[in-house]
Amino acid sequence: MNIFFISVARLAYRVSPRVLGTTVLFGFGVATVIGAEGATALDQGTTVAGKTEAKAPVKIYIHTDLEGIAGIDSMEMIDRQGKRYRECCELLMADVNAAIDGAFAGGATHVTVLDSHGGGDNFILDLLDKRAEHDTRPNHKWWGTLDNSYQGTYFIGAHPMAGTQNGFLDHTQSSLTWHDYRLNGRNLGELAQWAIVAGNWGVPLLMMSGDEAACAEARNFFSPVETAAVKRAMGRNRAELIDLKEARNRIREAAKRAVSLIGKARPFTPVKPMEIVLEYNRADYCDGMATKPGIERLNARTIRWLTSDPLAILP
Numbered sequence: 001m002n003i004f005f006i007s008v009a010r011l012a013y014r015v016s017p018r019v020l021g022t023t024v025l026f027g028f029g030v031a032t033v034i035g036a037e038g039a040t041a042l043d044q045g046t047t048v049a050g051k052t053e054a055k056a057p058v059k060i061y062i063h064t065d066l067e068g069i070a071g072i073d074s075m076e077m078i079d080r081q082g083k084r085y086r087e088c089c090e091l092l093m094a095d096v097n098a099a100i101d102g103a104f105a106g107g108a109t110h111v112t113v114l115d116s117h118g119g120g121d122n123f124i125l126d127l128l129d130k131r132a133e134h135d136t137r138p139n140h141k142w143w144g145t146l147d148n149s150y151q152g153t154y155f156i157g158a159h160p161m162a163g164t165q166n167g168f169l170d171h172t173q174s175s176l177t178w179h180d181y182r183l184n185g186r187n188l189g190e191l192a193q194w195a196i197v198a199g200n201w202g203v204p205l206l207m208m209s210g211d212e213a214a215c216a217e218a219r220n221f222f223s224p225v226e227t228a229a230v231k232r233a234m235g236r237n238r239a240e241l242i243d244l245k246e247a248r249n250r251i252r253e254a255a256k257r258a259v260s261l262i263g264k265a266r267p268f269t270p271v272k273p274m275e276i277v278l279e280y281n282r283a284d285y286c287d288g289m290a291t292k293p294g295i296e297r298l299n300a301r302t303i304r305w306l307t308s309d310p311l312a313i314l315p
């Protein structure tokens with residue numbers, strides 16, 4: 001039995017549960033729909049009249065960032081030219097591998113991982129769990145080879161959206177140029193942006209890891225969702241770390257539990273057309289974008305556009 005809580009403030013978004021075959025108006029963060037699709041994927045492999053059937057594939061797509069990785073507690077650490085960058089990449093691989101291991105332990109049959117921080121080149125491939133497929137992003141798109149063959153996506157190493165108090169290295173896409181991003185009137189960060197992109201193929205966000213603020217943000221947007229908090233920000237630029245073994249254990253366990261959300265969690269699909277308002281930090285960051293077709297300039301620093309394409313939510 002499922003109970004939905006719909007607040008007036010949240011009615012601006014529509015979730016289209018492909019599992020139900022109907023479009024229902026709900027808010028962000030509404031609860032469970034028991035769906036047929038994911039359940040079927042997990043339940044196959046049982047025996048029918050004593051005969052074992054082939055297991056349906058359970059494919060998980062893991063998107064990664066660096067700021068929310070366990071063991072990273074300062075901006076200086078993630079500087080590519082810095083002395084501690086290699087250490088950061090090793091920490092990244094440990095969290096990614098914990099998520100991969102958890103996904104397989106939970107019943108995934110295929111896991112793809114995407115190296116996404118700063119456009120990629122952070123993975124140390126020798127350290128990557130060999131069972132996972134590394135998405136080399138042949139299309140040069142943010143979403144790589146994500147498509148509708150996947151049953152869920154995870155976001156490892158997430159940071160909170162721009163403007164989050166006590167959020168470790170909070171920003172949305174660019175801490176240099178972006179000040180504020182709103183979609184249908186609601187502030188979004190990269191977690192929700194990624195979920196909208198994944199929603200293009202009907203893929204729900206099932207699990208994430210990051211600092212406590214990023215985990216809270218995920219729970220504000222998605223339900224059900226599994227979260228693994230690996231640190232707590234003290235202001236924007238410092239973080240209090242937890243034991244690395246404990247952090248990876250949390251990631252592994254959350255990733256394992258998240259597989260069972262397939263069929264319950266729904267893709268994140270805002271009402272269309274989506275209205276996007278992006279405020280830059282300075283007018284000159286806005287100048288180039290403001291001349292593009294379909295873009296309206298609201299003021300010196302702010303542009304607005306409408307789109308029904310989840311893959312066109314970034315400028």
Ligand SMILES: [Zn+2]
Nearest residue numbers: 065066117118
């Ligand atoms: Zn990043």
